[in-house]
Amino acid sequence: MRALPDAQRTIAELKELRSFTADENGAQRVAFTRKWVETRAWLRRKLDALPVEIHTDAAGNLWATLHGESDKELIIGGHMDSVPNGGWLDGCLNVLAGLEILRRIHSQYADKPPVTVRLVDWADEEGARFGKSLFGSSACSGNLDLNEARGLVDRDGIHLPEALREVGIDFERVKESGQELKHAAAYLELHIEQGPVLLDLDLPLGAVLGTFGVERHAITFHGQAAHSGSTPMNRRKDAFLAAAKMSPEIYRIAERSHGGVCTIGSCTTKPGIVTSVVEECRITLDQRHLDGPALAKMFQEAKSASETFAREGNVQVSWERLWQIDPRPFHDELIAMCDEAIRETCGKSHRLPSGPLHDAAEVARAGVPAVMMFVQSLHGISHNKIEDTREEHLELCVRAFDKLAEMTMRWIKAKG
Numbered sequence: 001m002r003a004l005p006d007a008q009r010t011i012a013e014l015k016e017l018r019s020f021t022a023d024e025n026g027a028q029r030v031a032f033t034r035k036w037v038e039t040r041a042w043l044r045r046k047l048d049a050l051p052v053e054i055h056t057d058a059a060g061n062l063w064a065t066l067h068g069e070s071d072k073e074l075i076i077g078g079h080m081d082s083v084p085n086g087g088w089l090d091g092c093l094n095v096l097a098g099l100e101i102l103r104r105i106h107s108q109y110a111d112k113p114p115v116t117v118r119l120v121d122w123a124d125e126e127g128a129r130f131g132k133s134l135f136g137s138s139a140c141s142g143n144l145d146l147n148e149a150r151g152l153v154d155r156d157g158i159h160l161p162e163a164l165r166e167v168g169i170d171f172e173r174v175k176e177s178g179q180e181l182k183h184a185a186a187y188l189e190l191h192i193e194q195g196p197v198l199l200d201l202d203l204p205l206g207a208v209l210g211t212f213g214v215e216r217h218a219i220t221f222h223g224q225a226a227h228s229g230s231t232p233m234n235r236r237k238d239a240f241l242a243a244a245k246m247s248p249e250i251y252r253i254a255e256r257s258h259g260g261v262c263t264i265g266s267c268t269t270k271p272g273i274v275t276s277v278v279e280e281c282r283i284t285l286d287q288r289h290l291d292g293p294a295l296a297k298m299f300q301e302a303k304s305a306s307e308t309f310a311r312e313g314n315v316q317v318s319w320e321r322l323w324q325i326d327p328r329p330f331h332d333e334l335i336a337m338c339d340e341a342i343r344e345t346c347g348k349s350h351r352l353p354s355g356p357l358h359d360a361a362e363v364a365r366a367g368v369p370a371v372m373m374f375v376q377s378l379h380g381i382s383h384n385k386i387e388d389t390r391e392e393h394l395e396l397c398v399r400a401f402d403k404l405a406e407m408t409m410r411w412i413k414a415k416g
């Protein structure tokens with residue numbers, strides 16, 4: 001008979017963690033700090049009650065392994081680190097639900113589950129201190145840019161390699177952590193949604209299709225400064241006018257894209273004085289979509305719209321790419337199983353993309369079949385002390401995620 005996870009214990013452990021790692025402003029488990037080291041020691045004590053092998057890899061990721069009949073591995077991941085003043089669920093819900101699932105699997109199969117099951121606590125998912133997220137998982141997937149990371153500096157002028165040395169990690173060897181994925185057959189991650197989609201649908205859980213690709217650009221319109229009193233309206237080369245037309249346009253572009261989002265996040269003008277027509281206007285545009293060709297189309301449409309508005313206003317336009325990342329779709333069969341586990345647990349499921357990046361995207365990028373499950377976020381808000389999820393939804397997510405873990409073990413075994 002199938003054993004069940006004790007979801008109440010997970011909720012109690014989340015509260016226990018909050019009691020010694022949060023203050024009146026929220027969670028304070030920033031990676032590589034003393035609080036984070038304490039958090040890890042607490043997690044290790046919990047893991048010690050199980051017959052698991054525990055070690056930290058070359059990038060500082062913590063692994064707990066329950067060996068099974070097969071060397072093929074089901075990996076469950078999350079991150080104990082938080083942003084400063086963070087929420088009580090982001091990252092640690094994933095790890096503590098994973099811990100509960102390890103307990104359930106151990107109690108059901110004694111010491112031999114059908115496949116090997118591992119729990120990983122990724123190091124520095126948030127990138128709060130050095131401004132670069134997914135450190136541990138991108139080192140492990142092999143995608144971390146060592147030259148870029150070597151130069152990262154925190155607010156106190158401390159370089160990343162130096163901060164890592166403090167916690168016993170040799171920066172030059174972090175990519176050796178890649179060997180941890182040698183036997184990986186599937187990767188699962190539970191996470192609080194961090195957005196309002198499930199809240200608006202009044203659904204507790206959703207299956208995640210993948211993480212958005214991103215095109216991020218600066219667009220600069222170049223016109224001519226001129227006196228605001230003496231220049232007739234029809235003689236102006238107004239850089240702001242052309243830029244302003246982009247604002248309603250990106251809403252039309254997003255709507256046509258079916259599922260994409262576009263944001264103009266900043267706008268600066270020169271000379272920026274009240275008595276001059278704008279000579280130069282720089283806006284930033286962030287575009288995201290789960291589908292690569294759809295994202296490319298959104299980008300092209302924005303570009304040609306900017307050229308049209310520049311022509312109409314007799315100004316010039318130039319584009320500069322600030323950042324780009326491809327969409328990372330999750331594994332079709334795992335998405336279907338995630339959907340099924342949710343439906344079996346609470347009747348109804350929903351498939352949705354993830355706007356934020358997650359460690360699961362790095363694991364997927366390394367070629368490991370991966371999927372995520374989202375649980376509803378009460379205010380649709382994360383990275384904030386008000387982040388919250390109803391307790392009955394927390395209970396449902398542990399049960400559904402456990403079901404997904406069981407289905408995935410069987411899926412791995414059946415593939416031989």
Ligand SMILES: [Zn+2]
Binds near residue numbers: 079090091125191
């Ligand atoms: Zn997170």
